[in-house]
Amino acid sequence: MEIAPLPTTEAAAFLRLLDDPAPTVRQALLAQFKSRGPAATAFLHTITHGPDAALARHAAQFLQGLDRGDPVAEFSHFIHSRKYELESGAFLMARIATPRFDPSKACNALDAIATRCRELIVEPASTREKCRILNRVLFHEWAFHGNTENYTDPKNSFIDQVLARRTGVPLTLCLVYLLVSARLGLPLQPVGLPGHFIVGCFDEDPPFFIDAFSRGVFLDREEISALMKDNRINLQPTDFTPTTVREVLCRSCRNLVSHYTIAGDPARAQLFSRFVDEFHATHARPGVD
Numbered sequence: 452m453e454i455a456p457l458p459t460t461e462a463a464a465f466l467r468l469l470d471d472p473a474p475t476v477r478q479a480l481l482a483q484f485k486s487r488g489p490a491a492t493a494f495l496h497t498i499t500h501g502p503d504a505a506l507a508r509h510a511a512q513f514l515q516g517l518d519r520g521d522p523v524a525e526f527s528h529f530i531h532s533r534k535y536e537l538e539s540g541a542f543l544m545a546r547i548a549t550p551r552f553d554p555s556k557a558c559n560a561l562d563a564i565a566t567r568c569r570e571l572i573v574e575p576a577s578t579r580e581k582c583r584i585l586n587r588v589l590f591h592e593w594a595f596h597g598n599t600e601n602y603t604d605p606k607n608s609f610i611d612q613v614l615a616r617r618t619g620v621p622l623t624l625c626l627v628y629l630l631v632s633a634r635l636g637l638p639l640q641p642v643g644l645p646g647h648f649i650v651g652c653f654d655e656d657p658p659f660f661i662d663a664f665s666r667g668v669f670l671d672r673e674e675i676s677a678l679m680k681d682n683r684i685n686l687q688p689t690d691f692t693p694t695t696v697r698e699v700l701c702r703s704c705r706n707l708v709s710h711y712t713i714a715g716d717p718a719r720a721q722l723f724s725r726f727v728d729e730f731h732a733t734h735a736r737p738g739v740d
Contacts, residue, residue, distance in 0.1 A: 457490050465494065469509045472559045481516045492517060505562070505634070511539055512554040522546035523722065530729045535696040537641075538630055541610040544703065547722075548609050560614045561627070564588055565634035578637055578652055579659060579669075585631060586667030593617060595624060597664040603710045605719070608703055621648040622703055624663035640693035643702055644675070645684050651693060658691070701730040 457465070468480055484491040495517075498510035515525075526543045529535075542554045571584045589595045598607050598618040606612040613619035613627060625641060625648050632639045632650075642651040642660060649670070650661040660670045670678075676686050694702075704726045711720035 457487060457494050462494055465491075466498070466506070469498070469506055469513075472555070472562075474555075477555050481513060484513055484517055508538065508558060509555075511536075512542075512558060515539075515542065515554060522550050526726065527729060530726065531733055533733060535700065537626070537696050537699065538633075540696065540700045541626055541630075544700070545609045545611045548605070549611060552611050557611050557614055561630050561634065564593060564631045567592065568631070568635055572635075578639075578654060581635060581637055582632075582639075582652070582661060582667070582669075585628070585635070585637075586661075589628065589631070589663075590666040595619075595627065595663075596666060597621070597624065603713045605707055605710045605714060605716075608707050608710065620706065621662075621664040622699070622706065625650050626699070628661065628663045628667075641696075641699050642691060643694040643698060644679065644686065644690055646682065647679075648702075649675070651691070653693065660691075697730060697734060701727055704730070 456462070465480065465483070468476060471477065471480075484495065487494075492514065495510040495514050499507045499514070501507060522543070526547055529540060529543050538558075542552070542557065545552045545557070567588050568581070568584050571588070572581055576584075595613075595617045598604065598620065601607070602620065606616065607619040608623055610623065610626060613623045619627075622643075628650050629639055629641060638652060638654045639661075640651050640653060642649045647662075647664075650663060652659050652661075657671060660672075660675060662668045662670060672691060675691075679686050704723045707723040708720050708727065711717075711723065
């Protein structure tokens with residue numbers, strides 16, 4: 452059966468309110484979408500595939516709110532969908548630990564950081580110069596830092612907890628860095644080194660890298676290789692290539708297996724071990740990168 456679209460005036464009103472950060476507005480808007488049923492779902496799906504990246508993120512969050520059910524089942528479905536998007540995956544993982552997690556709060560925090568960066572960026576500016584501004588905002592103004600005292604705390608691996616406490620492990624601090632940089636249009640990529648996670652920019656020659664766990668220090672390949680050799684790790688050229696979204700999320704799950712085991716929570720460790728297995732099984736299917 453064909454789904455009738457939302458009336459034009461109603462769709463336009465919804466579109467104007469889609470990025471409003473006020474909790475009361477977002478709650479009212481979600482209630483309106485629920486009352487409109489499939490027409491609202493179709494409207495939001497159209498926005499997620501539109502040219503405005505910011506509105507697309509907000510539309511995706513409302514779609515999650517419309518389809519909110521069992522967090523474990525939702526993340527498992529995400530894994531098997533093979534439609535991997537970093538922000539959506541991170542938000543779905545957060546709901547497993549905090550079922551009442553509100554994606555709009557996390558999105559608004561990331562938006563606020565990006566807005567502050569735009570206030571400080573003077574164009575024309577290179578990607579490296581913009582990253583220096585991002586470093587200032589993230590690591591000095593907002594005081595994000597690596598959690599060296601309680602490194603294995605599972606909270607370090609969930610985006611909502613990292614944004615609230617402003618501390619985390621290398622992977623999640625890089626995740627925050629990447630989600631903010633995406634809002635700024637910066638061409639940065641995740642790079643999963645053995646035992647460590649960094650951010651890379653491959654649009655410059657030679658590429659440069661950023662260690663978010665060390666408050667945004669800039670590194671080149673030779674410096675990274677020297678640091679890893681100190682830990683008796685010899686890097687291969689392929690170690691410096693971008694890491695897929697699938698592997699970023701899978702690696703986060705592997706971290707949680709280890710951290711929940713250390714925390715004495717075998718049930719959670721087993722759950723995230725199952726997610727790792729699902730990522731591997733899905734990756735083994737034909738047609739998966």
